[in-house]
Amino acid sequence: MIISTDLLANNPEIIKGLVDGSLVRYGSVIRYASGFPNGGQIVQHLAEAPNLTNSLLGIASNPVMGSVNAGVNAIGHTVTVNQLMGLNTKVSAMQQTLSQVMGLTQIAAGASVLTLGVSVAGFAYMGYKLHQMQKSINHLQQTMETGFNKVETRLNNLDNKMSQGFNVVIEGLNHVNSRLDVVSGQLAYLYLLVQDSREKQENLGKAISNIHKMMLIDKICTLQAELEDLRRFPDESPRLALKTATNTRLFLSSQATHSTPELEAELLLNSDVSIQGWAVATVTEAHLLLQMGQHQEAKGMLREEVEKFKTVAHNWSNSLIKEGNSSLSTAYRFSASPFAEYITPERVTRIKDISPSDLSLDRDQLRRKKNEANVEFEMSYAQERYPKSWIQKQIAIAEYLDSLSELLARLESLEAFADLCESRNLKSSKEILPDENTPSELYLLPAD
Structure with missing residues (x-):
């Protein structure tokens, strides 16, 4: 490695800064906290060993309604600041978990698709999360369909009762004036026409929504397949995977930027899939470009996507x-x-x-x-x-x-x-990242 990497566990100054609040984790960097000298300046980059990435695959995501105590990051389940810093190092809040110290508690599942660090080995985890996203979408769709079926059954019962009511009214009107038979027939026709139109509109809306989901899932699955291929054949040229990542990024970013921010379940689901997939595709493309030494290309693409992503985040x-x-x-x-x-x-x-x-x-x-x-x-x-x-x-x-x-x-x-x-x-970002033989830990890369 051209740049020496240090174990996070071997850097008590960084741990101490995270504990006392003078340093904060922001994404996959550690920087000075605002209000301190050099506030906002990057101190270190974070990178994880490939095996650490793989170990995260079996950790379940935090539930939405989980309490604060239950909402800890996977790393924090077993590692404490006390263990990291050794017996001879004394700092306050020694019993805090690493996840708490680094501000990793209660990060939503959607954010975990990028992993903590910047290692290309994170492709495997990205592929896994894409698969999990697809499973979650299918499960949610089944749940929603079950709910719709229940609603439809109740609507049918209501329709039957309404029809019975109309029949009673019509019979009563027949006794008043036989001429109203024609009118009631017309009303019944209009009623059935409206009902037929409403059902067709609902079915059309569901069909369009399902097609939309299928398009999103198709893009995600295509990218997932390329990630799997890249993992299985790491010595092959990444150009095809790069092309697929670019295609997926452009499609999903268009979907995400044109979504209307609204607290409605169906819209929120489609938007969330688009936004997460967009982020994954962007990170994948950037890593591939950096792996190939295309620094300017990676920076230009990231600059443009970050601004668009920031606008979407602000709008929501x-x-x-x-x-x-x-x-x-x-x-x-x-x-x-x-x-x-x-x-x-x-x-x-x-x-x-x-x-x-x-x-x-x-x-x-x-x-x-x-x-x-x-x-x-x-x-x-x-x-x-x-x-x-x-x-x-x-x-x-x-x-x-x-x-x-x-x-x-x-x-x-x-x-x-x-x-x-x-x-x-660098000719390749691989030159400064932990390789397959590196112990499963978090590592620090100097900012410059």
Whole structure:
């Protein structure tokens, strides 16, 4: 390796900085926290050994409704700061898990498709997550179809009762005036015509939605097949995989950027698949270009995609954070007491990072926003106005926005990795990344 890599476990200064808050993880880089000298400057890049990537495949994703205590990252299940830093190193919060220290708790499942680091070995994990996405889509579709069938059955029962009611009315009218038979016949025809039209419209809408899903899944499966081929034949030219990644990126980015931000299940599902697939394809294409030494190509593509992704993330944030009550139209409402058991401070921070209205707040305005949200939930009408169903919906919104923020962070930090490869004039990004024989750990790459 041209650039020496250090085990994260062997760098107590980095661990200490993460614990005391002077350093933060952002995507796959570690940088100085805002408010400290050199705030925002990258200190180290993160990379994972291939075997560590493979070990993540069996770890289940965090449930949407899981509590904060249950929402820890896979790495944090077994590794503690105490174990990492050794018996001779003393820092505060020694019993925190690595996932907590690095701000990896409660990251939404959607963000995990990029993995923590920038290793090309992450292709295997990306392929796995694409497969999981496809399975989740199929399961959700089956669940939705079951629900629709139940609704349809109830609608049929309602239609029967309505028809019976119409028959009673018609019989009564027949006794009043026989001439109304013609009118009632016309009304019955119009009623049946409207019903037929409504059913056709519903069926057409479902058919279009299913075709849309199939198109998205087809693109994802094609990319997955190329990733599998690349994994099986690592010495082959990656040009075909690169072409497929570009095709998938262009298609899914178009779908994602033209989606209307709206809290509607079917729309949200299709948009989420498009956005996640877009991110995976972008990262895959960038890694392949860097592997081939095409630094300028990778940087140019990433620059364009990051700006588009940021716009999409901001649009969704503006739409989903907006509330009827202006006191709650802020990402900081998720830090209020009703969400304490479900949403960690790290998640609130990540959501804030893609909320344009919250990014512009100064310290006093931020404090005021938090106070207004807390006061709103303490009002006498709060329990009635904000029932459990509303709280659950907000937790789901936080989960979704968190994944968008984390995906954006991973893409932006990949830009920084491309800069690193170019500044070192590398022939391939493989020269500075852990190989197959490297122990399964997290590694640090110098920023420059």
